[in-house]
Amino acid sequence: MKKLSIIKIGGNVIENKQELSTFLKLFAKLDGLKILVHGGGKLATQLATKLGIQSKMVAGRRITDAETLEVITMVYAGLANKNIVAQLQAHKCNAIGLSGADGNMIQAHKRPVTEIDYGFAGDVDDVNKNIISKLLKADLTPVFCAMTHDGEGQLLNTNADTIASEIAIAMSAFYETTLYYCFEKKGVLQNIKDEDSVISQINNRSYTKLLNEGIIVDGMIPKIDNCFYAVERGVEKVCIGHHSMLATKDGLFTTITL
Amino acid sequence: MKKLSIIKIGGNVIENKQELSTFLKLFAKLDGLKILVHGGGKLATQLATKLGIQSKMVAGRRITDAETLEVITMVYAGLANKNIVAQLQAHKCNAIGLSGADGNMIQAHKRPVTEIDYGFAGDVDDVNKNIISKLLKADLTPVFCAMTHDGEGQLLNTNADTIASEIAIAMSAFYETTLYYCFEKKGVLQNIKDEDSVISQINNRSYTKLLNEGIIVDGMIPKIDNCFYAVERGVEKVCIGHHSMLATKDGLFTTITL
Numbered sequence: 001m002k003k004l005s006i007i008k009i010g011g012n013v014i015e016n017k018q019e020l021s022t023f024l025k026l027f028a029k030l031d032g033l034k035i036l037v038h039g040g041g042k043l044a045t046q047l048a049t050k051l052g053i054q055s056k057m058v059a060g061r062r063i064t065d066a067e068t069l070e071v072i073t074m075v076y077a078g079l080a081n082k083n084i085v086a087q088l089q090a091h092k093c094n095a096i097g098l099s100g101a102d103g104n105m106i107q108a109h110k111r112p113v114t115e116i117d118y119g120f121a122g123d124v125d126d127v128n129k130n131i132i133s134k135l136l137k138a139d140l141t142p143v144f145c146a147m148t149h150d151g152e153g154q155l156l157n158t159n160a161d162t163i164a165s166e167i168a169i170a171m172s173a174f175y176e177t178t179l180y181y182c183f184e185k186k187g188v189l190q191n192i193k194d195e196d197s198v199i200s201q202i203n204n205r206s207y208t209k210l211l212n213e214g215i216i217v218d219g220m221i222p223k224i225d226n227c228f229y230a231v232e233r234g235v236e237k238v239c240i241g242h243h244s245m246l247a248t249k250d251g252l253f254t255t256i257t258l
Numbered sequence: 259m260k261k262l263s264i265i266k267i268g269g270n271v272i273e274n275k276q277e278l279s280t281f282l283k284l285f286a287k288l289d290g291l292k293i294l295v296h297g298g299g300k301l302a303t304q305l306a307t308k309l310g311i312q313s314k315m316v317a318g319r320r321i322t323d324a325e326t327l328e329v330i331t332m333v334y335a336g337l338a339n340k341n342i343v344a345q346l347q348a349h350k351c352n353a354i355g356l357s358g359a360d361g362n363m364i365q366a367h368k369r370p371v372t373e374i375d376y377g378f379a380g381d382v383d384d385v386n387k388n389i390i391s392k393l394l395k396a397d398l399t400p401v402f403c404a405m406t407h408d409g410e411g412q413l414l415n416t417n418a419d420t421i422a423s424e425i426a427i428a429m430s431a432f433y434e435t436t437l438y439y440c441f442e443k444k445g446v447l448q449n450i451k452d453e454d455s456v457i458s459q460i461n462n463r464s465y466t467k468l469l470n471e472g473i474i475v476d477g478m479i480p481k482i483d484n485c486f487y488a489v490e491r492g493v494e495k496v497c498i499g500h501h502s503m504l505a506t507k508d509g510l511f512t513t514i515t516l
Contacts (some may be wrong), residue, residue, distance in 0.1 A: 030473075047332075050309055070337060074305075078336020079328060082405065086359040090411035096361045097335075101344040102354045103398055131396065138392045140361055147340065153348035155340055222491055 004036045004136070005176035010183045011041025023182075023243045024084065030246055032137050033175065035167060036095070038084065039146040039160040042073040047071050052130030064119040064157040072157050076145040082145055095138045100124075100148030101155060103131045106163065108148035108156050116235060122148040122156025123231055124163065127170035161223070165230040172234035179235050181227070182243035187254035188224065190215060198241070198252040204228070207209035227256040262394070262433035266422035268441045269299025272338055281440075281501045282342065286349030288504055291394050291433065293425060294353075296342065297404040297418040298333040305329050322377040322415040328440060334403040342401055354398045356506045358382075358406030359413060361389045364421065366406035366414050367472070378415025380406040382421065385428035393454050419481070423488040429447040430492035437493050439485070440501040445512035446482065448473060456499070465514075485514040 007027060013019045027036060045055045048071045056063035064072065079096040088095035100106025100122075108122030135142050144167065146160035161181065168179040189200035202210065207224065210216045216224060227238040239245060241253025265285060271277045272477065285294060303313045306329045314321035322330065339355040346353035358380075359363025366380030393400050402425065404418035418438065428439040436452035465482065468474045474482060485496040497503060499511025 073340050073453075074332035074336040076336070077340045078332040078334070082331050082335045082357050082359055086413050087406045087411045089359055089362055089407060089409055094362055095359075097357070097359075098345070099355070101340055101347055103350055104347055134396045138389065140389075149344045149347060153345045155344050174271050210360055222343070 001174070001176045003032050004171055005030060005032060005180060006037065006164055006168040006171070006177060007034065007180040007243075007246070008037040008160055008182065011039055012184055013041075013182065013243065014038055015041040015043060020084070021087065024087045025091060026243060026246050028088055028093035032116065034141055035132070035136075035171075036084070036143045037146070037160055037167065038076075038080060038142070038143070040072065040080045043066075043080060044072050044075040048073055058116050058118075062121075062157070064121050066120070069120045069121065069157060071157060073147065073155055075084070076147055081143060081145045087258050088141065090145070093141050094139055095143045096135060097143045097145070099145055099155070100158065100163070104151070105131055106144070106148045106158070107151055107167070108158055108202075109150055110154065110156060120154065120156050122150065122158040123159060124148060124166045125228040127166050129170040129173055132167070133173065133174055161226055165226055165235070168230055168235045168238075169233040173234070179227075179230055179236050179238045181223070181238065181240045182245075183240070186245075186252045187241040188216065188220060194251065199254050200252070202254060202256045204258055224256065231256060231258050240249055259434045261290050262429055262434060262435050263288060263428040263438060264295065264422055265292065265438040265501075265504070266295040266418055266431070269297055269429065270442055271440065271501065272296055272299040273301060278342070279345065282345045283349060284501060284504050286346055286351035292399055293390070293394075293429075294342070294399070295404070295418055295422040295425065296334075296338060296399045296401070298338045301338060302326075302330050302333040305333055316376075317372050318510070319376065319379070320415065321375070322379050323449055324378070327378040327413060327415060331405065332415055334405055339401060339403045346399065346401070351399050352397055353401045354393060355401045355403070357403055357413070358416065358421070361410070362386055362407075363389055364402075364406040364416070364424070365409055367408055368412065368414060372389065378412065378414050380408065380416040382406060382416060382424045385424050387428040387431055390425070390429065391432055397440060419484055423484055423493070426478070426488055426493045426496075427491040430494070435493050437485075437488055437496045438504065439481070439496065439498045440503075443500065444503075444510045445499040446474065446478060454510065457512050458510070460512060460514045462516055482514065489514060489516050 085095040085097040107126045148158040190197040238256040245253040343353040343355040365384045406416045448455040496514040503511040
């Protein structure tokens with residue numbers, strides 16, 4: 001099986017032109033088949049503010065009303081995606097920018113309304129691994145923004161972490177996949193006050209222990225649960241850390257396996 | 259040789275949700291291989307106005323400064339392109355939205371500064387016919403927005419009519435191409451006051467006559483020159499008319515051949 005890397009970058013990189021440029025140089029140099037997944041970070045909120053649209057958040061999640069969906073479509077699929085693609089092209093990486101609607105690559109459904117109506121937020125149903133594989137075979141590097149569609153004409157805002165893991169899971173049918181979650185920190189920390197106290201390996205058993213000891217808490221729990229969700233469904237391993245981990249494979253970052 | 263239709267829709271269709279929906283239903287039903295090309299019409303100007311960015315026009319052409327390029331990237335490649343793709347998917351047309359940067363499909367250079375500095379406006383150098391052909395063979399329908407790139411990381415605003423003709427010319431190496439320019443009128447008119455006085459055929463010889471007789475004047479001249487540019491470079495024929503011509507091949511519209 002050929003290897004395939006799926007890399008998700010955080011909003012902090014998208015927002016910062018210098019950081020983004022550094023990351024894209026790194027990404028372009030990365031050997032082998034690869035897929036990039038991104039959101040739009042604060043860029044969408046900034047545009048919404050300029051347009052006088054209030055960003056509504058509930059429990060850390062954006063409520064995507066019709067106006068907000070337009071902003072997200074402009075920022076994620078337009079501004080962020082096409083600038084990333086143009087820059088990767090300059091580094092001789094043959095990138096192709098995509099939303100989940102393009103080529104029907106990521107099908108989703110509007111999240112059902114319960115106590116909260118998330119608006120046009122999409123939960124992924126299916127990733128079209130065959131068409132993504134065709135792009136990879138044509139020497140193209142897919143760059144997905146965090147949008148999907150319902151197949152009935154509706155675009156949907158979808159969490160970029162979820163898109164990355166669903167793509168990695170689907171592509172595991174054809175490739176040996178590694179999923180990289182890039183964020184500000186060097187990895188999962190043993191001691192929250194020590195930025196270098198990175199736990200290098202977490203598996204199912206050690207995760208239970210880390211949870212019981214209260215070392216992994218709060219927002220880190222859903223993040224790691226999402227990683228286990230991926231490795232339990234065929235992804236070889238998930239790496240969490242700063243994007244510089246892509247350059248130095250023996251550097252500090254956390255690897256999650258079964 | 260297989261047949262390929264390249265259809266360029268006007269800004270008046272993009273701006274009007276109802277018109278766009280009617281057109282996309284028609285386009286989805288169109289038999290055979292096809293490519294859609296679109297700009298953003300007044301949507302970009304509307305967003306620029308909301309953001310307090312003044313649209314600068316010289317001789318009917320937009321001056322694309324850095325701020326305007328951002329607006330165009332958001333509207334053309336984001337809002338317009340992805341909504342078209344999502345709607346086509348609903349009609350079971352497997353659309354894939356693209357800018358010229360994606361897959362390095364349309365390479366251009368920034369228009370040189372003479373008396374006028376057009377800013378980030380691109381003139382097309384090359385269309386990557388091999389990669390577009392691969393998409394068509396994968397049963398995908400490319401939907402191009404009016405943007406190109408210079409290969410060095412710079413996105414460029416490029417006239418949609420030009421993009422359509424350059425794609426049609428390039429694809430003529432592999433396919434028997436027909437280029438459709440859709441606009442508000444039913445075709446080139448014999449009598450400007452009679453909307454139904456459509457000239458059904460124009461060739462090189464009759465064009466000279468129409469010019470000498472003063473029947474074709476003003477803005478219609480560069481439009482038709484652009485059509486001849488295409489047929490002289492391998493495009494089988496160019497059809498000009500209202501988009502309803504796609505449904506009724508024996509209706510009123512103008513066909514331009516050598």
